[in-house]
Amino acid sequence: MSVIDCDYLPQPKQIPFPPELALLIVRKAAAMADAFESQALDQLTKDARRALSQGSEPRQIIREMRL
Numbered sequence: 001m002s003v004i005d006c007d008y009l010p011q012p013k014q015i016p017f018p019p020e021l022a023l024l025i026v027r028k029a030a031a032m033a034d035a036f037e038s039q040a041l042d043q044l045t046k047d048a049r050r051a052l053s054q055g056s057e058p059r060q061i062i063r064e065m066r067l
Helices: 019-053 058-064
Strands: none
Touching: 019 058
């Protein structure tokens, strides 16, 4: 319900959402999340290795990466 209760405002139509479409969206989102997780893991590992090779202490890396 809107803040202004007016009978002349059109009511939004309730369109049924197809379950098969919802399932496909969930599968696509899960695949995208998996790809992002892999990329993030690779990047964080690469950054940590670089910092270690430059002489940073593990505690400092943990603090800087907010782990």
